[in-house]
Amino acid sequence: MKRAERIGIVGGTGMLGSAIIEGLLSSGTVTAKTISVLSRSGQPGFLARHPGLDITTDADRLCENCGTLLLAVPPAAAATLRLPAADHLVLSVMAGVTRDRLSEITGSHRVVRAMSSPAAALGLAYTPWVASDGVTAEDRHRTTALFGAIGLTDALDEEAHLDHFTALTGPVPGFVAFFADAMTAHAETQGIPPEAADWAIRQLFLAAGRMMAEDTLSPAGHVRQMIDYAGTTAAGLQAMEDSPIRGLISEGLAAAAAKAREIG
Structure with a gap:
C-alpha cells in the first residue's frame, strides 16, 4: 500500500482519537489496513474490536509509513511531542494548539488545525478547520473527505474562531x-x-x-x-x-x- 494512502493517528487510543477512527471505519472511507496508531502503551484499548489496525509505540516508524498524520493527543502533550513529519500533511484536533506550534512539532508546512468531537464515532461531529499556506488543493480535498466522513465539516479563514468552536461544538454533549x-x-x-x-x-x-x-x-x-x-x-x-x-x-x-x- 502506498505511503500517501496511509493515515497515522497520534493518540488514537484516547477518547477523541478512537471516536474519529470509529467514524472513519464505519463510513467506509478508510479500512483498518490504511490506519496506523501511535500509542505510548502499545495497547489497542477501545480499538481492540478492529484487529486489523497497526498499533505502534515507534513515532519514527509511524511517520515513515504514513503520508498523513492526525494528532489527537491532549493539548498538554504538545509540549513534549516531536514528530519527523516535514513532508507530511498534518491534521490536528488538539484544542488550542496553533498552526505555527504544529509546524514546530512536526517540521511540516502543510498543517491543518481543526476541532472535532466524540460524536465522530456516530458520524455526527462538526469539524471546522483552518489550513496553513503550505496546504495544497489536493491536501484540502483529502482533509474535506476525511472530516466529512465523520460528520459535517467547513474550511474557515480565521484561526481564532477555532477556540470558539472548541467551546461551542467540541464538548459533545x-x-x-x-x-x-x-x-x-x-x-x-x-x-x-x-x-x-x-x-x-x-x-x-x-x-x-x-x-x-x-x-x-x-x-x-x-x-x-x-x-x-x-x-x-x-x-x-x-x-x-x-x-x-x-x-x-x-x-x-x-x-x-x-x-x-x-x-x-
Missing part, C-alpha cells in the same frame, strides 16, 4: 447535557419519578436535535414560532427571554474559549 440535566432536575422537583424524567428529557433532546438538523428553520426561528403561537411553551420561553440566561450562557462559552487559548 457537554453544554447541551447541562441544559438537559437542569430540565431533568426541575421535573424531579415537581414530583416526577427520576426514571420517567430522564427518559422524557433524553427523548426531547433527540427529537429537538433531529428537527433542527432537518428543518430549514433556524433555532431562533423555532423560538419565535413557539412564542407567536402563544401557548404554554411561549410563557416559559418569554420568561427565559426576560431573564439573564442568554448572557450567562455566553459567559460560560467565553470562559471555555478562553481556556482553549490558555491551553494552547
Whole structure:
C-alpha cells in the first residue's frame, strides 16, 4: 500500500482519537489496513474490536509509513511531542494548539488545525478547520473527505474562531447535557419519578436535535414560532427571554474559549 494512502493517528487510543477512527471505519472511507496508531502503551484499548489496525509505540516508524498524520493527543502533550513529519500533511484536533506550534512539532508546512468531537464515532461531529499556506488543493480535498466522513465539516479563514468552536461544538454533549440535566432536575422537583424524567428529557433532546438538523428553520426561528403561537411553551420561553440566561450562557462559552487559548 502506498505511503500517501496511509493515515497515522497520534493518540488514537484516547477518547477523541478512537471516536474519529470509529467514524472513519464505519463510513467506509478508510479500512483498518490504511490506519496506523501511535500509542505510548502499545495497547489497542477501545480499538481492540478492529484487529486489523497497526498499533505502534515507534513515532519514527509511524511517520515513515504514513503520508498523513492526525494528532489527537491532549493539548498538554504538545509540549513534549516531536514528530519527523516535514513532508507530511498534518491534521490536528488538539484544542488550542496553533498552526505555527504544529509546524514546530512536526517540521511540516502543510498543517491543518481543526476541532472535532466524540460524536465522530456516530458520524455526527462538526469539524471546522483552518489550513496553513503550505496546504495544497489536493491536501484540502483529502482533509474535506476525511472530516466529512465523520460528520459535517467547513474550511474557515480565521484561526481564532477555532477556540470558539472548541467551546461551542467540541464538548459533545457537554453544554447541551447541562441544559438537559437542569430540565431533568426541575421535573424531579415537581414530583416526577427520576426514571420517567430522564427518559422524557433524553427523548426531547433527540427529537429537538433531529428537527433542527432537518428543518430549514433556524433555532431562533423555532423560538419565535413557539412564542407567536402563544401557548404554554411561549410563557416559559418569554420568561427565559426576560431573564439573564442568554448572557450567562455566553459567559460560560467565553470562559471555555478562553481556556482553549490558555491551553494552547
